[in-house]
Amino acid sequence: DCVIQVINPNTSQAMTATIAGAARAVAAPGTKILAVCPPEGAPSIEGHFDEAIAAIGVLQQVKLGREAGVSGHIIACFGDPGLLAARELASRPVVGIAEAAMHMATLVATRFSIVTTLPRTLIIARHLLHQYGFERHCAALHAIDLPVLTLEDGSGLAQKKVREQCIKAKQHDGSGAIVLGCGGMADLARELTQELGIPVIDGVSAAVKMIESLHALGLSTSKHGDLDFPLVKPLSGMFGSFNG
Numbered sequence: 001d002c003v004i005q006v007i008n009p010n011t012s013q014a015m016t017a018t019i020a021g022a023a024r025a026v027a028a029p030g031t032k033i034l035a036v037c038p039p040e041g042a043p044s045i046e047g048h049f050d051e052a053i054a055a056i057g058v059l060q061q062v063k064l065g066r067e068a069g070v071s072g073h074i075i076a077c078f079g080d081p082g083l084l085a086a087r088e089l090a091s092r093p094v095v096g097i098a099e100a101a102m103h104m105a106t107l108v109a110t111r112f113s114i115v116t117t118l119p120r121t122l123i124i125a126r127h128l129l130h131q132y133g134f135e136r137h138c139a140a141l142h143a144i145d146l147p148v149l150t151l152e153d154g155s156g157l158a159q160k161k162v163r164e165q166c167i168k169a170k171q172h173d174g175s176g177a178i179v180l181g182c183g184g185m186a187d188l189a190r191e192l193t194q195e196l197g198i199p200v201i202d203g204v205s206a207a208v209k210m211i212e213s214l215h216a217l218g219l220s221t222s223k224h225g226d227l228d229f230p231l232v233k234p235l236s237g238m239f240g241s242f243n244g
Protein backbone atom coordinates (compact mmCIF):
# COMPACT_ATOMS: atom_id res chain seq x y z
CA ASP A 1 0.00 0.00 0.00
CA CYS A 2 1.00 3.61 -0.60
CA VAL A 3 0.81 6.21 2.19
CA ILE A 4 1.30 9.78 0.95
CA GLN A 5 1.97 12.69 3.30
CA VAL A 6 0.44 15.80 1.70
CA ILE A 7 1.90 18.90 3.35
CA ASN A 8 0.13 22.22 3.12
CA PRO A 9 3.05 24.51 4.01
CA ASN A 10 0.77 27.27 5.29
CA THR A 11 -1.17 26.97 8.55
CA SER A 12 -4.67 27.41 7.06
CA GLN A 13 -6.83 24.48 8.13
CA ALA A 14 -9.41 25.34 5.45
CA MET A 15 -6.81 25.20 2.67
CA THR A 16 -5.42 21.97 4.10
CA ALA A 17 -8.93 20.51 3.78
CA THR A 18 -9.27 21.75 0.17
CA ILE A 19 -5.90 20.18 -0.66
CA ALA A 20 -6.75 16.92 1.12
CA GLY A 21 -10.03 16.68 -0.80
CA ALA A 22 -8.29 17.10 -4.14
CA ALA A 23 -5.69 14.48 -3.21
CA ARG A 24 -8.26 11.95 -2.02
CA ALA A 25 -10.40 12.48 -5.15
CA VAL A 26 -7.67 10.97 -7.35
CA ALA A 27 -5.88 8.63 -4.93
CA ALA A 28 -5.87 4.98 -6.01
CA PRO A 29 -7.89 2.54 -3.86
CA GLY A 30 -4.75 1.33 -2.07
CA THR A 31 -3.42 4.83 -1.38
CA LYS A 32 -3.84 6.54 2.00
CA ILE A 33 -3.58 10.35 2.13
CA LEU A 34 -2.19 11.94 5.30
CA ALA A 35 -2.90 15.69 5.01
CA VAL A 36 -0.90 17.88 7.37
CA CYS A 37 0.19 21.47 7.88
CA PRO A 38 2.75 23.02 10.26
CA PRO A 39 1.38 23.97 13.73
CA GLU A 40 3.26 27.28 13.45
CA GLY A 41 4.23 29.57 10.60
CA ALA A 42 2.54 31.63 7.90
CA PRO A 43 -1.25 31.44 7.40
CA SER A 44 -0.59 31.91 3.70
CA ILE A 45 2.53 32.03 1.54
CA GLU A 46 2.70 35.11 -0.66
CA GLY A 47 6.35 35.89 -1.26
CA HIS A 48 9.99 35.01 -0.63
CA PHE A 49 9.85 35.83 3.10
CA ASP A 50 6.79 33.62 3.66
CA GLU A 51 8.45 30.83 1.70
CA ALA A 52 11.54 30.88 3.93
CA ILE A 53 9.34 30.60 7.02
CA ALA A 54 7.19 27.87 5.46
CA ALA A 55 10.22 25.81 4.45
CA ILE A 56 11.07 25.12 8.11
CA GLY A 57 7.55 23.83 8.71
CA VAL A 58 7.80 21.66 5.59
CA LEU A 59 11.05 20.15 6.85
CA GLN A 60 9.56 19.45 10.30
CA GLN A 61 6.62 17.65 8.67
CA VAL A 62 8.89 15.71 6.30
CA LYS A 63 10.94 14.48 9.28
CA LEU A 64 7.73 13.34 11.04
CA GLY A 65 6.53 11.66 7.85
CA ARG A 66 9.82 9.84 7.40
CA GLU A 67 9.65 8.63 11.01
CA ALA A 68 6.07 7.45 10.36
CA GLY A 69 7.29 5.52 7.32
CA VAL A 70 5.24 7.26 4.62
CA SER A 71 5.76 6.22 0.98
CA GLY A 72 6.25 9.79 -0.23
CA HIS A 73 5.74 13.49 0.50
CA ILE A 74 3.97 16.26 -1.42
CA ILE A 75 4.73 19.96 -0.87
CA ALA A 76 1.34 21.46 -1.64
CA CYS A 77 2.25 25.11 -2.21
CA PHE A 78 2.93 26.49 -5.67
CA GLY A 79 6.35 27.80 -4.73
CA ASP A 80 7.46 24.25 -3.84
CA PRO A 81 9.05 25.73 -0.67
CA GLY A 82 11.90 23.70 0.79
CA LEU A 83 11.76 21.10 -1.99
CA LEU A 84 15.47 20.25 -2.28
CA ALA A 85 16.06 20.53 1.47
CA ALA A 86 13.11 18.16 1.96
CA ARG A 87 14.68 15.73 -0.50
CA GLU A 88 17.91 15.71 1.54
CA LEU A 89 15.90 14.91 4.68
CA ALA A 90 13.56 12.36 3.11
CA SER A 91 14.20 8.70 2.40
CA ARG A 92 11.23 8.52 0.03
CA PRO A 93 10.20 10.71 -2.94
CA VAL A 94 9.25 14.37 -2.45
CA VAL A 95 7.24 16.15 -5.16
CA GLY A 96 6.17 19.80 -5.28
CA ILE A 97 2.81 20.73 -6.79
CA ALA A 98 4.33 23.28 -9.16
CA GLU A 99 6.78 20.81 -10.66
CA ALA A 100 4.09 18.10 -10.80
CA ALA A 101 1.60 20.33 -12.63
CA MET A 102 4.27 21.63 -15.00
CA HIS A 103 5.49 18.12 -15.87
CA MET A 104 1.92 16.94 -16.54
CA ALA A 105 1.23 20.01 -18.70
CA THR A 106 4.23 19.22 -20.91
CA LEU A 107 2.80 15.72 -21.53
CA VAL A 108 -0.47 17.06 -22.97
CA ALA A 109 0.51 20.39 -24.58
CA THR A 110 3.54 21.97 -26.25
CA ARG A 111 3.03 25.13 -24.17
CA PHE A 112 1.11 25.97 -21.02
CA SER A 113 -0.03 29.07 -19.16
CA ILE A 114 0.02 29.57 -15.40
CA VAL A 115 -2.77 31.22 -13.40
CA THR A 116 -1.68 32.12 -9.88
CA THR A 117 -2.67 34.46 -7.04
CA LEU A 118 -0.72 37.68 -6.34
CA PRO A 119 1.34 39.42 -9.06
CA ARG A 120 4.32 39.50 -6.69
CA THR A 121 4.42 35.68 -6.69
CA LEU A 122 4.75 35.52 -10.49
CA ILE A 123 8.54 35.81 -10.06
CA ILE A 124 8.48 32.71 -7.88
CA ALA A 125 6.77 30.76 -10.65
CA ARG A 126 9.32 32.16 -13.13
CA HIS A 127 12.18 31.01 -10.89
CA LEU A 128 10.66 27.51 -10.78
CA LEU A 129 10.24 27.40 -14.58
CA HIS A 130 13.95 28.18 -14.84
CA GLN A 131 14.97 25.71 -12.12
CA TYR A 132 12.91 22.88 -13.66
CA GLY A 133 13.85 23.69 -17.25
CA PHE A 134 10.33 24.52 -18.36
CA GLU A 135 10.81 28.18 -19.34
CA ARG A 136 10.36 27.50 -23.04
CA HIS A 137 7.21 25.48 -22.33
CA CYS A 138 5.42 28.32 -20.51
CA ALA A 139 3.64 30.75 -22.84
CA ALA A 140 2.43 33.20 -20.20
CA LEU A 141 1.75 33.73 -16.53
CA HIS A 142 -1.33 35.42 -15.03
CA ALA A 143 -2.35 36.46 -11.51
CA ILE A 144 -5.89 36.90 -10.15
CA ASP A 145 -4.49 39.70 -7.93
CA LEU A 146 -6.21 38.44 -4.80
CA PRO A 147 -4.62 37.18 -1.56
CA VAL A 148 -4.26 33.42 -1.25
CA LEU A 149 -6.79 33.03 1.57
CA THR A 150 -9.60 34.63 -0.46
CA LEU A 151 -9.75 31.19 -2.08
CA GLU A 152 -11.08 29.95 1.26
CA ASP A 153 -13.39 32.87 2.19
CA GLY A 154 -16.50 31.29 0.70
CA SER A 155 -17.33 34.37 -1.39
CA GLY A 156 -16.51 32.66 -4.69
CA LEU A 157 -14.73 35.83 -5.86
CA ALA A 158 -11.32 34.20 -6.19
CA GLN A 159 -12.79 31.24 -8.03
CA LYS A 160 -14.56 33.66 -10.41
CA LYS A 161 -11.25 35.44 -11.08
CA VAL A 162 -9.46 32.12 -11.70
CA ARG A 163 -12.09 31.21 -14.29
CA GLU A 164 -11.74 34.62 -15.96
CA GLN A 165 -7.96 34.33 -16.14
CA CYS A 166 -8.20 30.79 -17.55
CA ILE A 167 -10.56 32.01 -20.30
CA LYS A 168 -8.16 34.87 -21.06
CA ALA A 169 -5.21 32.48 -21.19
CA LYS A 170 -7.07 30.09 -23.49
CA GLN A 171 -8.02 32.91 -25.86
CA HIS A 172 -4.75 34.87 -25.99
CA ASP A 173 -1.72 32.79 -24.96
CA GLY A 174 -1.51 30.21 -27.71
CA SER A 175 -1.01 27.55 -25.06
CA GLY A 176 -2.71 24.16 -24.98
CA ALA A 177 -3.00 23.75 -21.23
CA ILE A 178 -3.34 25.81 -18.06
CA VAL A 179 -1.57 25.18 -14.76
CA LEU A 180 -3.34 26.34 -11.59
CA GLY A 181 -0.79 28.15 -9.46
CA CYS A 182 -1.98 27.60 -5.92
CA GLY A 183 -2.78 24.70 -3.65
CA GLY A 184 -6.06 26.41 -2.82
CA MET A 185 -7.18 26.13 -6.46
CA ALA A 186 -6.87 22.32 -6.36
CA ASP A 187 -10.63 21.76 -6.37
CA LEU A 188 -11.22 23.85 -9.51
CA ALA A 189 -9.30 21.92 -12.18
CA ARG A 190 -11.81 19.24 -13.18
CA GLU A 191 -14.78 21.61 -13.62
CA LEU A 192 -12.72 24.24 -15.49
CA THR A 193 -11.30 21.56 -17.82
CA GLN A 194 -14.80 20.43 -18.72
CA GLU A 195 -16.28 23.90 -19.05
CA LEU A 196 -13.43 25.53 -20.98
CA GLY A 197 -12.43 22.61 -23.21
CA ILE A 198 -8.73 22.88 -22.37
CA PRO A 199 -6.69 20.84 -19.87
CA VAL A 200 -6.62 22.81 -16.60
CA ILE A 201 -4.10 21.08 -14.36
CA ASP A 202 -3.93 21.02 -10.56
CA GLY A 203 -0.58 20.16 -9.01
CA VAL A 204 -1.99 18.38 -5.95
CA SER A 205 -3.67 15.63 -7.96
CA ALA A 206 -0.76 15.51 -10.39
CA ALA A 207 1.66 15.03 -7.49
CA VAL A 208 -0.44 12.24 -5.95
CA LYS A 209 -0.25 10.24 -9.19
CA MET A 210 3.49 10.93 -9.50
CA ILE A 211 4.20 9.68 -5.98
CA GLU A 212 2.04 6.59 -6.68
CA SER A 213 4.04 6.01 -9.88
CA LEU A 214 7.40 6.41 -8.13
CA HIS A 215 6.19 4.04 -5.40
CA ALA A 216 5.09 1.46 -7.98
CA LEU A 217 8.43 1.76 -9.77
CA GLY A 218 10.36 1.40 -6.52
CA LEU A 219 11.96 4.79 -7.11
CA SER A 220 12.96 7.02 -4.19
CA THR A 221 14.99 10.19 -3.73
CA SER A 222 18.56 9.44 -4.75
CA LYS A 223 20.98 9.39 -1.83
CA HIS A 224 23.94 9.35 -4.18
CA GLY A 225 25.27 12.90 -4.36
CA ASP A 226 23.73 16.19 -3.37
CA LEU A 227 20.41 14.82 -2.11
CA ASP A 228 22.10 12.55 0.43
CA PHE A 229 20.98 13.03 4.05
CA PRO A 230 22.25 16.32 5.55
CA LEU A 231 25.72 16.35 7.13
CA VAL A 232 25.35 15.69 10.85
CA LYS A 233 26.10 18.65 13.12
CA PRO A 234 24.65 19.88 16.42
CA LEU A 235 21.75 22.16 15.45
CA SER A 236 20.91 24.56 18.28
CA GLY A 237 17.85 26.23 19.75
CA MET A 238 14.61 25.90 17.78
CA PHE A 239 16.34 23.65 15.26
CA GLY A 240 17.29 21.06 17.88
CA SER A 241 14.28 18.96 16.90
CA PHE A 242 16.12 18.09 13.67
CA ASN A 243 19.02 16.45 15.56
CA GLY A 244 19.19 12.68 15.49
Ligand SMILES: NC(=O)NC1=NC(=O)NC1=O
Binds near residue numbers: 182
Ligand atom coordinates in the same frame (compact mmCIF):
# COMPACT_ATOMS: atom_id res chain seq x y z
N1 LIG B 1 1.29 31.07 -5.59
C1 LIG B 1 0.62 30.76 -4.48
O1 LIG B 1 -0.46 31.20 -4.22
N2 LIG B 1 1.21 29.90 -3.59
C2 LIG B 1 0.63 29.50 -2.43
N3 LIG B 1 0.58 30.16 -1.28
C3 LIG B 1 -0.01 29.38 -0.35
O2 LIG B 1 -0.18 29.69 0.83
N4 LIG B 1 -0.35 28.21 -0.90
C4 LIG B 1 0.01 28.24 -2.22
O3 LIG B 1 -0.10 27.35 -3.04
